[in-house]
Amino acid sequence: MSRTVTSLTNPTVKAVRALHQRKTRDETGLFVAEGLKNVTEGVETGAVPQILLYGREAADHPLLKAAAQAAEAAGGEVIEVTQDILAKVSRRDNPQAVVGVFQQVFTPLSALEPRSAGCWVALHRVRDPGNLGTIIRTADAAGCGGVLLVGECCDPYSVEAVRATMGSIFAVPLVKASEAEFAAWRGAWPGSVVGTLLTAQTDHRSAAYVAPTLVLMGNEQQGLPPAMAALCDVNVKIPMRGRADSLNLSVATGIMIYAAS
Ligand SMILES: C[S@@+](CC[C@H](N)C(=O)[O-])C[C@H]1O[C@@H](n2cnc3c(N)ncnc32)[C@H](O)[C@@H]1O
Structure with missing residues (x-):
């Protein structure tokens, strides 16, 4: 079940924001994909969001529900957040309504x-x-x-x-x-x-x-x-x-x- 977070000091929100730094991406092997289209591309190609943040306006979208299901089935976190949090996570005034955190993949x-x-x-x-x-x-x-x-x-x-x-x-x-x-x-x-x-x-x-x-x-x-x-x-x-x-x-x-x- 998804929960709601409204605080910028929430540890998961802070962890997603930290992925703007290369050092954190290198250390965690994670990255941020913004927007329902990008997140859905990931899910459709077999990638699973480890964290999914979404705004109220996206809550009922069937593609969000599919992504949330994939995330939860793999033990990921699905969290409804405020517009302010989405803006801070994306560093944009007009943020996308969905943000997914995925595993990086490099082929040898x-x-x-x-x-x-x-x-x-x-x-x-x-x-x-x-x-x-x-x-x-x-x-x-x-x-x-x-x-x-x-x-x-x-x-x-x-x-x-x-x-x-x-x-x-x-x-x-x-x-x-x-x-x-x-x-x-x-x-x-x-x-x-x-x-x-x-x-x-x-x-x-x-x-x-x-x-x-x-x-x-x-x-x-x-x-x-x-x-x-x-x-x-x-x-x-x-x-x-x-x-x-x-x-x-x-x-x-x-x-x-x-x-x-
Ligand atoms: C902006 S260019 C690099 C310009 C650089 N000052 C130089 O002397 O090559 C970046 C790359 O785009 C490719 N490129 C750009 N214009 C090209 C052209 N007209 N023919 C072939 N490659 C080009 C080359 O791979 C080049 O290394």
Whole structure:
């Protein structure tokens, strides 16, 4: 049975608020998904909310009831909270009426099956959570096998990144690898590894992509360093026709995913 909490000092409410900090997410292995759509995406893909907070206006929604049932069946907490608590938990004046806390999932590099999808994405030192979330969403939409986070990256389970995934956080396998681990693993890749460089001579439309294609994208500021570009079978450039010297990382990744798929 769900209970009602009105105090910001309630321990569960404090624990959910603390998940805005990466340190707490790393320590607990938990993350926050906001909104009934995102929470339902999680439940429909087999994830179970460990904590479910909801506002009065969502109480009778059948999708909330389904999520609450899944949470309670697994021993999770289901709590009706005030608008003020939802606003504080979300750090927004107009918060979503439902907030779920889920377990983070990372797939080990060794568990990947490259031939299970036509295209995969590797991001080197991605910094911006909005870019990362948008890329996860795009990878999901295009049917990519997974997103590899190479080197020190921002957290895909930050509130900002999860928001930008629009629910795809639950659908796309995520992998963390150091540069050395990636370099060793890449040696056995059965298709093309395609790097993206502003200085490349090959147009992304004329490269020969042998499936499964692994697209490697660079960091927002520095781009792809020479050592990473050297791991690729080919490095390509998306033509820049105006005055802009580069594309936003998530836009360039979207173009590359569809070109290589
Ligand atoms: C904002 S760009 C990085 C710009 C950086 N100053 C540089 O010199 O590469 C971020 C990443 O998006 C991709 N990218 C952006 N525009 C691109 C283009 N025109 N062709 C190929 N890749 C591009 C590359 O992976 C790049 O590392």
